Each structure stands twice: as structure tokens, then as C-alpha cells.
Amino acid sequence: MEIKKVLVVGAGTMGHSIAQVYATAGIEVNLIDINEDSLNRAMILIKSNLNTLAEFERVKKNEISNILNRINPSTNLKDAAQGVDLVVEAVSEVPDLKEKVFSQLDEFCSENTILASNTSSLDIFKIVKVKKPERLVIQHWFAPPHIIPLVEIVAGRKTSKDTVELSVKLIERLGKKPVVLKKYIDSFIVNRIQNAISGVVFELLLRRIATPEMIDVAIKHSLGIRLPIVGVVQTMDFTGLDLISDITKSKGIEISLIKNRVDQGHLGAKTSKGFYDYGNMSEEEILRKRDRQYLKILSHLEKIDAFEPI
Ligand SMILES: NC(=O)c1ccc[n+]([C@@H]2O[C@H](COP(=O)([O-])OP(=O)(O)OC[C@H]3O[C@@H](n4cnc5c(N)ncnc54)[C@H](O)[C@@H]3O)[C@@H](O)[C@H]2O)c1
Missing domain, CATH: 1.10.1040 (N-(1-d-carboxylethyl)-l-norvaline Dehydrogenase; domain 2)
Incomplete structure (x- = not known):
């Protein structure tokens, strides 16, 4: 299965930049948010990010307008879900919200659409109910996605091998570095280590060391x-x-x-x-x-x- 069209849900800190990475790789992107201002801000930031990348010859200056044209911002989830091969969910880290968004995606997308969550800390596989859960996967990016290469890929018990393999190939096609966890663990690899560091930092600060x-x-x-x-x-x-x-x-x-x-x-x-x-x-x-x-x-x-x- 080749990913030709992607829907990114949530155009905040992560969503706008993930949309930019897909568009840079030549993939059509529908970018959705409930908030019109978030979408406007997202398009301004994407243009600015691309100009910064061009300064460092990471994108060609004359390709920027084509990349921007591949991103279709909208507030209409139902329309934006039509004909997409993959959804990347990047809405706020609130379980009820994730549950609601995925139930809408389940209703509006084709049953073959891969459903990926960018959650940092939620066990999406317990929170979310979708038909054919073998297509549900975590693809966890790092800020800012247009610069940081790593994407952690985390499967749930019902996620199929095909979904994981497709995720790996896709992330590589974007020029990024996938790492597949051998099994689910809270906070995955990097945030788990980062959380341990933060815990010690708080201790050093609180004890005035x-x-x-x-x-x-x-x-x-x-x-x-x-x-x-x-x-x-x-x-x-x-x-x-x-x-x-x-x-x-x-x-x-x-x-x-x-x-x-x-x-x-x-x-x-x-x-x-x-x-x-x-x-x-x-x-x-x-x-x-x-x-x-x-x-x-x-x-x-x-x-x-x-x-x-x-
Ligand atoms: N910020 C980070 O460094 C980081 C890193 C990795 C993963 N994540 C994860 O990515 C996800 C998004 O985080 P963020 O920092 O981009 O949040 P954010 O608050 O910057 O953006 C979330 C966006 O979702 C939109 N939104 C809310 N409800 C919506 C709905 N029903 N439909 C469409 N859009 C909706 C909001 O308007 C907002 O623009 C979270 O799950 C977070 O844990 C964040």
C-alpha cells in the first residue's frame, strides 16, 4: 500500500510541522483543526520553518511554494477524511478528546486507512475503539518534527505486522529514523529516559544543590x-x-x-x-x-x- 494522501488532525506545535514533513516528501496533506486561528498560525509557521530549512539547504527555495500548495488547511474533518491513506492524530493530550476524534475518524475514513496517534503518554490502544484495530498504531514524533529525525513506532496488542512495517517504510521515505519498540511501555523510550532525568533535575533544584x-x-x-x-x-x-x-x-x-x-x-x-x-x-x-x-x-x-x- 502506497501512502499518497495524509490527514493530520490538530495543527498545533506538532501537527503543523508533521504536515510540513509529509508535504516536503511530495505527499498531499489535509490539515485539520477545530480552531481557524490555529490553522492560520500553522501555515505561517510552516512557511517560516521552510525558509529556515532553505537557509541550511535542507529544502530548495524554489520548492517552498509547491510544498505549501500540497497542504490543504480546513476545519471540516468529514470532508478532509475522504480518500486519505493515513491519519496522523496530533490533538491535545486529553483522553476523552482522543477517544472522540478517533471515533469520528472511524466513521469518516475508509476501513483501510491507517490510523496513527502522536500521543506522548496515553495508552491509545485502551482509550480508542475503532473497527479493524490492526490498523491503529502510535507514531511518536519529536519536536520540532521538521528537524528531529526520530519517530518511535509503538504497536498495540492488536496492531498488525503490516501496519508496523508500513509505518517503518513510510517514516524512512520521509527521511526520518523509525525505531520500533519490541512491546508497549508507558512513555516509550525517549520520554521515559527524559522523565527520569527530569525527576532528578527537580530533586536537585528543590534541594537547592x-x-x-x-x-x-x-x-x-x-x-x-x-x-x-x-x-x-x-x-x-x-x-x-x-x-x-x-x-x-x-x-x-x-x-x-x-x-x-x-x-x-x-x-x-x-x-x-x-x-x-x-x-x-x-x-x-x-x-x-x-x-x-x-x-x-x-x-x-x-x-x-x-x-x-x-
Ligand atoms: N509538544 C511536543 O513537544 C510533543 C512531542 C511529541 C508528541 N506530542 C503529542 O502531540 C499531540 C499534540 O501536542 P501539541 O503539543 O501539538 O498540542 P497543541 O496544543 O500545540 O496542539 C493541539 C491542537 O489540536 C487542536 N484540536 C483540539 N481538539 C481538536 C479536534 N477535536 N479536532 C481537531 N483539532 C483539535 C487544537 O486546536 C490545537 O491546535 C499530543 O498528543 C502530545 O502529547 C507533543
Whole structure:
């Protein structure tokens, strides 16, 4: 099934930009909102976003008017739902509202239309009732969608493999990066990790351990340089899984994922195997490869004054 026409419901922070990404990929988009002002604002923002992307040669300046022409803003959901292959729901994060919108979509769209929700935190599969639930899926974007590549794809128990595969191919066709969760979990991958970070930030602030500015300075000058290269898992291979084991043990915690690796002598970069397998690379080669990447990032961040607040 080829996606030729898409309906985006909700033209706010996420919806306007998701519509823009689809239109940029050459796909016709009906963009719906209950609020006429939201639609007007959305079209102004899309034009402005496209001009910013053109400055960085991410879209061609002479394509902007064609992209805009592919987006049809409207407040009439019933008409906009006709003949669409996919719906992306991006209305406010209110369960009753999502339920209502999906029941309207179920009524107005063809039974073969893929129904995707951009929810960040709701178990849409429990809230929403639609005919043929195998076509219901979460496609979770990150703000701003016209820049951030990741789209998390989350299936419910009844979502079909075909719907997941189609979602993956579609997101790739848009030039974005799909990651399919192996099973449903609240807040998915990124927000779950982000929520854990936020919890600690609130604690540090409430206990007056540091000011907001101090926390951001600390993070930007450390994790900010490492994260783009080693993520949050591979970074442990460089810390050394033996050290992590000692630290967690001293706090009375044993993590089987770490213990099993340490018991087998897989300590990370220093033994060429940890969470990742570095094949035949020596420790020296692994560290040099990492350090070259770190230095490229560091030089670039310094060049663009990234250590100053926005
Ligand atoms: N803001 C983010 O960073 C972010 C990131 C990922 C996912 N999300 C998710 O995306 C969804 C939208 O979030 P947002 O930040 O864009 O919200 P928003 O408040 O900016 O936009 C929501 C839009 O939905 C419209 N709307 C409300 N009821 C409607 C209806 N019945 N029909 C059509 N339009 C309706 C509103 O008028 C508004 O323009 C939420 O589920 C949110 O959790 C948000």
C-alpha cells in the first residue's frame, strides 16, 4: 500500500510541522483543526520553518511554494477524511478528546486507512475503539518534527505486522529514523529516559544543590558532548562495566545485565566487548575512534557557541 494522501488532525506545535514533513516528501496533506486561528498560525509557521530549512539547504527555495500548495488547511474533518491513506492524530493530550476524534475518524475514513496517534503518554490502544484495530498504531514524533529525525513506532496488542512495517517504510521515505519498540511501555523510550532525568533535575533544584543554569552548564559540558557519539548504553562500555558493577554493588544493588557480562570478562572497550561487540579492534583503536568523534563534536559546539544558553 502506497501512502499518497495524509490527514493530520490538530495543527498545533506538532501537527503543523508533521504536515510540513509529509508535504516536503511530495505527499498531499489535509490539515485539520477545530480552531481557524490555529490553522492560520500553522501555515505561517510552516512557511517560516521552510525558509529556515532553505537557509541550511535542507529544502530548495524554489520548492517552498509547491510544498505549501500540497497542504490543504480546513476545519471540516468529514470532508478532509475522504480518500486519505493515513491519519496522523496530533490533538491535545486529553483522553476523552482522543477517544472522540478517533471515533469520528472511524466513521469518516475508509476501513483501510491507517490510523496513527502522536500521543506522548496515553495508552491509545485502551482509550480508542475503532473497527479493524490492526490498523491503529502510535507514531511518536519529536519536536520540532521538521528537524528531529526520530519517530518511535509503538504497536498495540492488536496492531498488525503490516501496519508496523508500513509505518517503518513510510517514516524512512520521509527521511526520518523509525525505531520500533519490541512491546508497549508507558512513555516509550525517549520520554521515559527524559522523565527520569527530569525527576532528578527537580530533586536537585528543590534541594537547592544547584541553580538551573549550573545544571545546564554541567550537562552541556559533559553528557552533551558524549551523548551524540555513545548514546546512553554504549557510554557504559567506556566507563567500564566492572566499575559500574562496583558502584552499584556499593549501593546494595546488583544488575544482572552488568553482572553477567562482568562474570564473562566482557568489561566494555577495554576487553573489546561489553554491551557492544567491537570485533577485532584493539582498545587503543576503539578509544582513538571515539576520541576523534568527540573532538569533532567539541570543535563544532565551540564554533557555534553552543555552550551559551539560547
Ligand atoms: N509538544 C511536543 O513537544 C510533543 C512531542 C511529541 C508528541 N506530542 C503529542 O502531540 C499531540 C499534540 O501536542 P501539541 O503539543 O501539538 O498540542 P497543541 O496544543 O500545540 O496542539 C493541539 C491542537 O489540536 C487542536 N484540536 C483540539 N481538539 C481538536 C479536534 N477535536 N479536532 C481537531 N483539532 C483539535 C487544537 O486546536 C490545537 O491546535 C499530543 O498528543 C502530545 O502529547 C507533543
